[in-house]
Amino acid sequence: MQPKYITFAGTKEKQAKTVQRICFSNVDAKRLLAINQYSTHSKLGNFSYQPSHIRLGDLKGNHFKILIRQVQTTSSDEISKAVNSLGDRGFINYYGLQRFGTFKIPTHLVGKALLQMDWLKAFDLILQPTEDRDPSFLKKAKKLWLEHRDPVRAWKQIPTHHQSIESTLLHGLSKYFATKDFWAALKSLPRNMRTLYFHSYQSYLWNHIASWRMKEYGLNPVVGDMVYVNSDSECDFEIELEMEAVSTEVEETKDSGVINLKKSVVNVLTEEESSNYSIYDIIIPLEGIEVKILENYVLKPYHDQLLSVDGVIEGFPNFRHRFV
Numbered sequence: 001m002q003p004k005y006i007t008f009a010g011t012k013e014k015q016a017k018t019v020q021r022i023c024f025s026n027v028d029a030k031r032l033l034a035i036n037q038y039s040t041h042s043k044l045g046n047f048s049y050q051p052s053h054i055r056l057g058d059l060k061g062n063h064f065k066i067l068i069r070q071v072q073t074t075s076s077d078e079i080s081k082a083v084n085s086l087g088d089r090g091f092i093n094y095y096g097l098q099r100f101g102t103f104k105i106p107t108h109l110v111g112k113a114l115l116q117m118d119w120l121k122a123f124d125l126i127l128q129p130t131e132d133r134d135p136s137f138l139k140k141a142k143k144l145w146l147e148h149r150d151p152v153r154a155w156k157q158i159p160t161h162h163q164s165i166e167s168t169l170l171h172g173l174s175k176y177f178a179t180k181d182f183w184a185a186l187k188s189l190p191r192n193m194r195t196l197y198f199h200s201y202q203s204y205l206w207n208h209i210a211s212w213r214m215k216e217y218g219l220n221p222v223v224g225d226m227v228y229v230n231s232d233s234e235c236d237f238e239i240e241l242e243m244e245a246v247s248t249e250v251e252e253t254k255d256s257g258v259i260n261l262k263k264s265v266v267n268v269l270t271e272e273e274s275s276n277y278s279i280y281d282i283i284i285p286l287e288g289i290e291v292k293i294l295e296n297y298v299l300k301p302y303h304d305q306l307l308s309v310d311g312v313i314e315g316f317p318n319f320r321h322r323f324v
Helices: 029-033 076-089 107-115 119-126 136-148 151-156 165-176 182-186 191-217 300-310 317-322
Strands: 006-008 022-024 226-228 266-268
Touching: 107 119, 107 191, 119 136, 119 165, 119 182, 136 151, 136 165, 151 165, 165 182, 191 300
Parallel strands: none
Antiparallel strands: 006 022, 226 266
16 A cells, blocks of 8 residues: 555654554455454554545644653652643743754745745755765765766666665756756655654744743743643543553444544633633644634744745745645
8 A cells, every 4th residue: 555545643652552543544444354353563453434534633632651761860859840840830842852853954944045046055055975874875875966966877777776865966966966856866865854844844844833931921921922722622532541552443434533623713812811721721823734823822923033044935825835
């Protein structure tokens, strides 16, 4: 089955036991049961048929059970104090390091270069050598690109059996670099990889804006903060986190297990409304192709300043055609 027929609402941690809903398009669920016979690290179950597939962005939230090892403390009181603080005050729900990549060049820098339309810089960042993991032929290929701008010779260094983001990009550059069709070269990468760079830069902005919001305004709602109007709308399902509890029965009814993910309505707080909300109601939007930051939003000046400093003057909405 081709990956394009499998959709999900979001990626999960690699180093964890995770459960999530995924969608297989136009496949009999009984065929999927056979996968359980051969897979030792995953299990499929809780099948039901739905009229539409799951999309990225449909995720309402995550539920975690976290185990912390090797805690360095001599007092159980310190642990209790830290846990109580989390319970009472919560924490800023930052995007974690996995969103920015684990190699030499953070993926948000590639995303920023793409939004700046600085194509060569983006290609150079993707093709930076990583000495501890690159095979010798890939090191040579990257050097030919970085030092000589020769994607044809660079791509020829790579064996046909080797598949990677770098080899795919070099293949695209070998076809389109001579005509300076940089967008066509970039489009040789899988769509999910192109959007990953884009999402990484979004997440980088969000983390900075969240930190600035807490530094400037603290834990109290202020005029101009953004909140959900229908914040009480929740998903109408729960998922059991123990893999042993996953059912391998196929639910034949079309209307069972429906995920109720409503589009939430947001509002910018006024002086009269601010006392009706707490810090836990405040949201920070993630600007994207279909999301525009409202003019009366309290964090918009700082948001615009970050984009200006990074040279992403046009913002996100004008780049729809570049990431689809």
